[in-house]
Amino acid sequence: xxxxxxxxxxxxxxxxxxxxxxxxxxxxxxxxxxxxxxxxxxxxxxxxxxxxxxxxxxxxxxxxxxxxxxxxxxxxxxxxxxxxxxxxxxxxxxxxxxxxxxxxxxxxxxxxxxxxxxxxxxxxxxx
Amino acid sequence: xxxxxxxxxxxxxxxxxxxxxxxxxxxxxxxxxxxxxxxxxxxxxxxxxxxxxxxxxxxxxxxxxxxxxxxxxxxxxxxxxxxxxxxxxxxxxxxxxxxxxxxxxxxxxxxxxxxxxxxxxxxxxxxxxxxxxxxxxxxxxxxxxxxxx
Numbered sequence: 270x271x272x273x274x275x276x277x278x279x280x281x282x283x284x285x286x287x288x289x290x291x292x293x294x295x296x297x298x299x300x301x302x303x304x305x306x307x308x309x310x311x312x313x314x315x316x317x318x319x320x321x322x323x324x325x326x327x328x329x330x331x332x333x334x335x336x337x338x339x340x341x342x343x344x345x346x347x348x349x350x351x352x353x354x355x356x357x358x359x360x361x362x363x364x365x366x367x368x369x370x371x372x373x374x375x376x377x378x379x380x381x382x383x384x385x386x387x388x389x390x391x392x393x394x395x396x
Numbered sequence: 397x398x399x400x401x402x403x404x405x406x407x408x409x410x411x412x413x414x415x416x417x418x419x420x421x422x423x424x425x426x427x428x429x430x431x432x433x434x435x436x437x438x439x440x441x442x443x444x445x446x447x448x449x450x451x452x453x454x455x456x457x458x459x460x461x462x463x464x465x466x467x468x469x470x471x472x473x474x475x476x477x478x479x480x481x482x483x484x485x486x487x488x489x490x491x492x493x494x495x496x497x498x499x500x501x502x503x504x505x506x507x508x509x510x511x512x513x514x515x516x517x518x519x520x521x522x523x524x525x526x527x528x529x530x531x532x533x534x535x536x537x538x539x540x541x542x543x544x545x
Contacts, residue, residue, distance in 0.1 A: 325541050328534035332500055332524050336435055339442025342449040346469030347426055349462040350417070356462070358415035385461035393411055 355391070362392040424470050435498055436490035437478055439522040440514055444477070481517035485510040500535065501542040507535060 299307075360376045367373045380386050417423060427434070434441075442449065448468070455465040478486050489506040496502035514520050527533045534540070 322541050325534065325537075328524075328527065328537075329499075329501055329542065331526055332534055335442070335524050335526075336438035336500075339438045339449070340434055342445075342452045342469075343427065343441065345456065346452060346465070349465060349469050350424065353462040353466060354415065354417045355413050357418065358413050361415075385459060385464070 356388060359388070359391045359393075362394060366392065421466060422470060430494075432494035432498060433486070433490040436486060436493055436510070439524075440478060440518070440520045443520045443523065444518070477518060478514070482510060482513040485513045496544075501540065502544045504535065504540075504544055511535075 364375045367375065376388075378386060452465060452468040455468045458464070485506070489503055489510040492503035492506045493500070500507065511522055522533075522535060524533050524535070532538070
């Protein structure tokens, strides 16, 4: 029995083509570097504008505050005159009511201090 | 309100005390304006009455009693001079403030004419204390971000 000729498989002539194992997706869009720089640029501009706005708002606020500060003495003086007038009237009524009580000091402060304490009780006339 | 709901001694009727000031204290009329004219004139009041205002505030710092500073308080101010000299500009500016939520930045054009008028007539200038060095004060800024709408 003639032995069969054992042949080994060999590559086809010219060899096999390379195996495609890489993903074949086309490149799209700008590169990461471009995106990153663009983002930084936009953010910088935004922060600049924001800081400018904040600074201007601060100045507007300062203007507003000082306009009020300049008015305070006048408004306070007006209020002082009025509260003095009311307090005096209240004290007069108190004196009228308590005139029969001996040793009553009209408008005596209940606090043991020389500092001014705004009165918490006002005497109103009876209706 | 039903009689049963009435408080035994508290009253719902607002109490108005008409007792006048005693004779020995000179009578001073109230300024008698609303907030817009006051806000419009604030910086000129501050400049014109600086000494009196400082005097008054120092006095208040000394003693908070309303009685203590009546004398100083009487010198604190009027709007008469502004009305005499720059009535038209003043009117325009405070009307603008009144209509624009009392925001200064809404009324820069009117403010400009008003300021120049006051500067020419009374030699008073608007100064905002604490403005950063080397920058124009906000009311003179060339191109502000917050513009009159």
